[in-house]
Amino acid sequence: MIDKRVESVAEAVADIPDGATVMIGGFGEAGSPIELIHALIDQGATGLTVVNNNTGSGEVGLAALIKAERVAKMICSFPRTANSTVFPELYRAGKTALELVPQGTLAERIRAGGAGIPAFYTPTSVGTPLQGDKEVRSFGGRDYVMEHGLVADYALIKCERADRYGNLVYNKTARNFSPVMATAATTTIVQTKQIVEPGELEPETVVTPSLYVHRIVTVPQPLVESELVAAGATYP
Amino acid sequence: MIDKRVESVAEAVADIPDGATVMIGGFGEAGSPIELIHALIDQGATGLTVVNNNTGSGEVGLAALIKAERVAKMICSFPRTANSTVFPELYRAGKTALELVPQGTLAERIRAGGAGIPAFYTPTSVGTPLQGDKEVRSFGGRDYVMEHGLVADYALIKCERADRYGNLVYNKTARNFSPVMATAATTTIVQTKQIVEPGELEPETVVTPSLYVHRIVTVPQPLVESELVAAGATYP
């Protein structure tokens, strides 16, 4: 029998080593796997490269991981946050590196990584500082930059419902980066609000098919980041 | 109000000009928009470039369009068919050209066309005759060929249910190429078995969001290609 369930968030993230590249789902708080991130803080891995659209909020979740100085490098599109000074301080102090990637290029690089596509051309960032020293090439009279696929050792994502095979569905805009991150990581770890029996997820509506998922842990009532931030919570 | 419905398959395809590039959904008979294809035969456009995984079966649907000598060029992965000699005869007679593309490369080229990506690299076909004179480039010590995005003037596709905005869901493996073709065509024309009210399609389960769809025509009981072929039917 195939059963990808694990007992706890601690068990789910136990083997993530120092220096790993970790994709973390979520756009702001929507879809952020906060319990998995907190388990990663407890676990102690450091020197991480983290891929997320943002850098967290307040001093919980991703912001807490960054504040604990476990993140050597962030790959993201929008590292400024309304409710956190965590990343800016470490970035200015030279303790956390930043690779700034336009949001759509970030999503497409992750998708390409998962799709076995090492590189593609995009019009985004042409003629801007983010073009950098990337290869620029003309197709049909328009210039495009070459971008590379992005893969990770681990993906930490959150979903709404899962079955033991690893089929996933998400909640509204909490879907965001998670389906592509699931394809691009060697090991994809999922926290789900609910586990259902195989067959309860209608095959037409599965968003992440099971083969992309390696570990599933149930967190029935996940913390709500904005509530924690409003309450001034910190982690640990 | 937005309402993309049109009255008839004839009206839906009326403006397709000679020489157009037309993507046609379907893998074998599953998802083949047979009524739209027959309307295109009636309409008379010729010199078409057609993109489909196959070349039809029997002498109905896509095979009938080819037999009527309306197709100057096929772009497909598998032009041999168990139940048709239509394409092989015209191909050997030099009346229809063929661009043979591996199935996954075909799907990805269409997706890239719809995604504004002019070119990408893939390992598929490296070291084979289909590598042809395409650019080969090494990434991380492995060779990849460069493939170009593919776009079309029109896409003809079939779905299960649609709303007047153009949100679509499909039936089982009839989905196949249609969602990516819908993104890659200037004008996407859909035949649906059923029209539902906006809101009846659960937003989490829409497969083709409305902005990719331009015309919708209801065909409640579409013909079944395999039944027609078994009966020896021809079109027109």
Add this chain to the structure above:
Amino acid sequence: MTANTTLGWTREQMAQRAALDIPNGAYVNLGIGIPELVAKYVPEGREVIYHTENGLLGMGPAPEPGLGDPELINAGKKQVTAVQGAAFFHHADSFVMIRGGHIDLCVLGAMQVAQNGDLANWSTGAPDAIPAVGGAMDLVAGVKTIHVITQHTTKTGAPKLVESCTYPLTGPGVVDRIYTDLAVINVGPEGFHVEELAPGVTFDYVEERTGGNLVPGDKLAQSGGIPAGTD
């Protein structure tokens, strides 16, 4: 319209003016800030579908208090709703819509717009700034038409419509039309083409506050209120 206490349009009026040019059936992405206000001013009888790049086509207004879902948000991370006929999708699919040219119109804020249509709206380039670009570069590279809403000058009175941008670009030659507190301006072959002036505002008044080449547009009109759309 009630009289203004200062010359030119208010933020709300700028949004209202921009809304007039959104046609029925358009698929529209609205940036953060003044552009967000545009949705509530689209004239009745037009059905417009809003895209938010974090995975929703068919974005509706903010939820009633207490009825929001922290997992149903817009690109500005504010809670929103989904209309009947909406669709959710993942981020890569969302940017297929953007990069692939499937969104008709994007309305964005700006730090600077150059007379050739260059847009700068993501970074001042200051050495200590934390660079943050989000989806802005994807939007301007992919969306068919780019409209900008911005104050005509900075808080210190410096022009935001300039000969060439001094801030880092979001995209080159991408802006089609600009709505400021003083005028509606197209980017055209001769630079900034003034198509419409706010009530009481003269061409000279705008020119004094503009850094690039300003010319009267083909349809230059003095607005006696919020006029009918001209697109």
Add this chain to the structure above:
Amino acid sequence: MTANTTLGWTREQMAQRAALDIPNGAYVNLGIGIPELVAKYVPEGREVIYHTENGLLGMGPAPEPGLGDPELINAGKKQVTAVQGAAFFHHADSFVMIRGGHIDLCVLGAMQVAQNGDLANWSTGAPDAIPAVGGAMDLVAGVKTIHVITQHTTKTGAPKLVESCTYPLTGPGVVDRIYTDLAVINVGPEGFHVEELAPGVTFDYVEERTGGNLVPGDKLAQSGGIPAGTD
């Protein structure tokens, strides 16, 4: 097992032997022909999930007569079913699974396999042939492990395991293991490594019918029936 009337394994037995090497939990794509037979021989207690490149993960067996759906088919365009826990997706997403290395194992037919693992299974290269490749090149380029099931020789007795392919390649150096009617053979550093012989078949017998370099493998065994899996 009952005695064979001819030397070597039958088609069904080849499929049965290949099925033994499919581990529990594997995601597997089966090609058209003999590979299709593999699914019914996977030993009890192993749960295997079948992928068909036309958009289904969790493919089940053919439907009961009269209960099929012409829109639920496999890559060979035959009607199939979907198991509990299946998922449908579009073609580009399906080949993300293949090209991205997410399918564990693909079992394919072959025209020729070379001793360096080159596979030819899509075209004879004959001048009047209608070339048709389907998903074969994507599968061999992307799937982690490639197993081939094929008769050891052609109908006219020519070797299908050859020093180098004369037919156009599907992919270079892609084959890991070959199941023929005579033997189970790994592709290794010295060419064809015979890991197992069918009942009554000798190494010399196989060598006479092989075009490339054949060596005894580390685990060479005479099969006294369909043995336990060796992977």
